Amino acid sequence: MSTTNPHNAGPPLWLLAELTYRCPLQCPYCSNPLDFAQTQQELTTEEWVSVLRQGRTMGAAQLGFSGGEPLVRQDLAELIAEARHLGYYTNLITSGLGLTEAKVDAFAEAGLDHIQVSFQASDPELNNAVAGSRKAFDQKLALARAVKEAGYPMVLNFVIHRHNIHQMNDIMDLCERLGADYVELATCQYYGWAFENREGLMPSKAQLVKAEQEVNRYRERLQQSGSAMKLIFVTPDYYEERPKACMNGWGNLFLTVAPDGTALPCHSARLLPIDFPNVRDMDLQNIWYDSPGFNHYRGDTWMPEPCRSCDEKEKDFGGCRCQAYLLTGKADNADPVCSKSSYHDRILAARKAADHATAGLTELVYRNADNSRLFFRG
Amino acid sequence: MNEVPRFRRGFRFQWEPAQESYVLLYPEGMVKLNGSAGAILNQVDGQRTVADIVASLEQQFPDAGPLGKDVSEFLQDARHQHWIELS
Numbered sequence: 001m002s003t004t005n006p007h008n009a010g011p012p013l014w015l016l017a018e019l020t021y022r023c024p025l026q027c028p029y030c031s032n033p034l035d036f037a038q039t040q041q042e043l044t045t046e047e048w049v050s051v052l053r054q055g056r057t058m059g060a061a062q063l064g065f066s067g068g069e070p071l072v073r074q075d076l077a078e079l080i081a082e083a084r085h086l087g088y089y090t091n092l093i094t095s096g097l098g099l100t101e102a103k104v105d106a107f108a109e110a111g112l113d114h115i116q117v118s119f120q121a122s123d124p125e126l127n128n129a130v131a132g133s134r135k136a137f138d139q140k141l142a143l144a145r146a147v148k149e150a151g152y153p154m155v156l157n158f159v160i161h162r163h164n165i166h167q168m169n170d171i172m173d174l175c176e177r178l179g180a181d182y183v184e185l186a187t188c189q190y191y192g193w194a195f196e197n198r199e200g201l202m203p204s205k206a207q208l209v210k211a212e213q214e215v216n217r218y219r220e221r222l223q224q225s226g227s228a229m230k231l232i233f234v235t236p237d238y239y240e241e242r243p244k245a246c247m248n249g250w251g252n253l254f255l256t257v258a259p260d261g262t263a264l265p266c267h268s269a270r271l272l273p274i275d276f277p278n279v280r281d282m283d284l285q286n287i288w289y290d291s292p293g294f295n296h297y298r299g300d301t302w303m304p305e306p307c308r309s310c311d312e313k314e315k316d317f318g319g320c321r322c323q324a325y326l327l328t329g330k331a332d333n334a335d336p337v338c339s340k341s342s343y344h345d346r347i348l349a350a351r352k353a354a355d356h357a358t359a360g361l362t363e364l365v366y367r368n369a370d371n372s373r374l375f376f377r378g
Numbered sequence: 379m380n381e382v383p384r385f386r387r388g389f390r391f392q393w394e395p396a397q398e399s400y401v402l403l404y405p406e407g408m409v410k411l412n413g414s415a416g417a418i419l420n421q422v423d424g425q426r427t428v429a430d431i432v433a434s435l436e437q438q439f440p441d442a443g444p445l446g447k448d449v450s451e452f453l454q455d456a457r458h459q460h461w462i463e464l465s
Binding site for chain 1: 386387388390392394395396397401403404405406407408460
């Protein structure tokens, strides 16, 4: 196998296997594409095994099984076993719905290293309203306990938005009671369904500042008590003045394979007007090192101003291409989160809107197949 | 020195040929270890005490001189990072 690797890219150390877009939940901030219901023909077990082998040979060490809800794949245990056998550190990223104690044990036997259970809130009413499911919360609690009992490290993930950001202390208390090792408090980023619902999800600056103080106080308390529970608070880009180094650089570390085999530099990139290769047509090595899609934003010769002459371009790579595309219509532009961007006023307008937003949970567009069809029918 | 270090639940230590180094893997994260960190953690098997590990490393690297202080400090730091437990 020969590659040209024009940008001298390093290996994809992280592989995200989005096994399916099917999901029993309907979270209005889902990062799946709006037109996910158009995607047919998931990769077969054999095709996924081939992707895993190729990725591992190239140096991938961290593997995420996500979706959609990966538990709907009947071959999940088989894929876990193969991945573990290859030497991956295997992460299952799940809503917990459809996870039984028997499966928790079977996955452990197959060599699964870690299960991350996502919650929508710290109380059943709000949780189930956001998830669009009446039984979600109780199942999640039971599962979180079963995960812990089976000897996995417990990682709980909460997506934070304006309707649950007032619950930070309750959320952290719940996590401590459950004995979590890691807690991800991830404020919504606005891609996919979350971009569509941004006005109804984005917290105000005041809400965010308060939440951050609460997390910091809780962290101090954990440290004083010698607790190993680690809090990871992800703040939204929209309140920054400089963009994030998105994915540590385009095609630099992360490789996502979507349910239909489309290979992407991140799980949102599908929305970009770029032709991305498919693992059914090309081997992973060529996809990563040689394909036009993966080389599109490597290096910095593609950058227009203000990035081109910016002395921070090697630090943040101009930010996020998806955010540039969604907010300016052109993916080459500087991420408008940057105060140097001529489109930064759009970020400021979104912040202002968040100070005055009144939309309730019922006014959000929920992520389900019916709503998805509206997006590709146009 | 009589304490036994072991990796915390969910942490896995392994050699990665693509990175030509030992790494420590944990939920959604990876630390690439430098040579001496890799050599020390490679001795952690849940059986050997800190003293055993020091002795083994001194034998492995005879030119390095006494290693007790460096190894202890590194393991304390690793515990502080919650990579290992010492008991």
